[in-house]
Amino acid sequence: MKELRLVTDAAGVVSGQLVDTEKPTPQEGEVLIKVVVTGTNPKDWKYIPHGKAPFNSGDDIAGIVEAVGPNVLEFKPGDRVAAFHVMHSVHGSFAEFAIAPSHTTFHIPESTSFEDAATIPLVAFTSAIAMYQELALPAPWSRGTEQHNPKGRNPIPFVVYGGSTSVGLTALKFARLSGLYPIITIAGGSKDIIEKDNLADVIIDYRNNNDIAGDIKKALGGKELFHAFDGFTEYPSANPLAEALNPKGRITGILSYKHELPNGHKLKMTYVGSAHKTYPNFPVEDVETDKEFAYVFSRYLTRALQQGKFKTHPIEVLKGGLGGLPEGLNRLKAGKVKASKLVARIADTDGL
Ligand SMILES: NC(=O)c1ccc[n+]([C@@H]2O[C@H](COP(=O)([O-])OP(=O)(O)OC[C@H]3O[C@@H](n4cnc5c(N)ncnc54)[C@H](OP(=O)(O)O)[C@@H]3O)[C@@H](O)[C@H]2O)c1
Known part of the structure; x- marks a missing residue:
């Protein structure tokens, strides 16, 4: 699969490398998701200091369940979901496939687009x-x-x-x-x-x-x-x-x-x-206690979306899919993104 790994130069400017890597295998309690849209957050640029190894720092996943690990009860391949990936760990959302724990994965109704869903988890x-x-x-x-x-x-x-x-x-x-x-x-x-x-x-x-x-x-x-x-x-x-x-x-x-x-x-x-x-x-x-809370609250989010009680954030879809993320994160870093969430559609990536 393709994965975007980010680096920063000495001046703090974010750039990315699109690399070929193995599709991950979900472990106990984990869900493997085919990412349709990734969200972004300020931490995505904050935690890639200059000199560190290039890293896929994305945590907001919206996509389709590809496979589940042992002891995952509620999700099956084909389900539409959004999920919060474990921060600072491998297999983040800036890739064709990502991994999230099942307790921070939640179903999304047909009425919620993947673009909107990618704004929610973190x-x-x-x-x-x-x-x-x-x-x-x-x-x-x-x-x-x-x-x-x-x-x-x-x-x-x-x-x-x-x-x-x-x-x-x-x-x-x-x-x-x-x-x-x-x-x-x-x-x-x-x-x-x-x-x-x-x-x-x-x-x-x-x-x-x-x-x-x-x-x-x-x-x-x-x-x-x-x-x-x-x-x-x-x-x-x-x-x-x-x-x-x-x-x-x-x-x-x-x-x-x-x-x-x-x-x-x-x-x-x-x-x-x-x-x-x-x-x-x-x-x-x-x-x-926060882990237990996250499990329960994830399920509530599905219900609140389905009932139309929870509306998602305004979005800006980045041009070029994964390739558009560095430019977007540099704007986020410069404080130029106001009142909207930057999201990227994986299918828009050149070279996929
Ligand atoms: N601890 C955690 O677990 C955690 C989790 C998530 C995020 N964070 C941190 O939380 C911060 C916010 O993240 P975010 O994703 O919510 O940011 P964001 O959506 O990117 O924030 C952008 C908004 O900040 C507002 N803003 C700028 N200067 C302001 C000021 N002086 N006072 C009040 N509002 C101001 C702007 O609104 P106006 O145009 O109205 O000023 C702008 O729309 C970041 O530092 C992030 O790293 C921490």
Whole structure:
């Protein structure tokens, strides 16, 4: 099969080599997928430092099941699926065939295209782990309790910094499904993607704004804030969230945040890799529960797509299939991709 392996030069510019390699064989609990469309994420360029061996860093797979390993119960050849590949491991999505664990593979309905499906896995698991594991918010299927009632008369306020990032926008979609209220988000020039589907009750523009914390407090209308998600996590993004948060509240983000936060808050980092395995500095016990959560949440994603409750991110299809990925990742790196997910159709690759 063909596989794209990425490298960076001394200046950090990403380039790729299309190589011939063996089609992988799925092991215990794994699914081999014929990739129809691959998604992309910022980590795809972040984790290929100069001097390292060329690497297929793609993790978002949309395609058709080719074969399954031992002990895979729910998938069979021919099934339409999307899947989250194990980050930093071989057999990623920038190839004709890729491998994913069955617990982070999910069926996609006929109504969801492979292009749209390729936008889902990594960001959906990130936002879901942040909200339901780190912040312990009620899941979309939760009826709630008297103290913690998402759908009743005492709904839970929620703040997301970076509502127009792929991760942040997905968190807003889940927040609506969980019945949180008010949903407050901080975004900039791409905020129309939030407005379009009415995914937030209040949008605060971060540009030329010296009092984001004050704006959050106003939007809360006297309610206490206990849950905040920083989907951007670049200083000073978490500071106004922590300032508006009740001293007993929780804040999570998606990058490490070295700066001190107001009111003694500590930002706990969400790491989507915990859906698969442990990583340095990540609590082992959290990985065990996150794996179980990822299994259950994958199945919910299929259902939410089928019922039309979960809409996918806007996309840009890269020209040239796998060959178009380096140019796309260089644009992503340069911050030139706004409010859309770059995806590549494998069949568009020259030389296949
Ligand atoms: N820890 C994890 O497991 C994990 C998982 C996934 C991603 N990540 C990390 O999360 C970050 C976001 O990833 P992504 O895929 O969601 O990014 P993305 O979709 O590529 O983010 C692009 C968006 O960022 C917004 N943005 C730019 N500057 C901003 C600012 N100062 N404040 C708020 N928003 C701003 C822009 O919206 P506007 O035009 O509205 O400004 C733009 O549309 C990346 O650093 C990624 O590496 C971590």
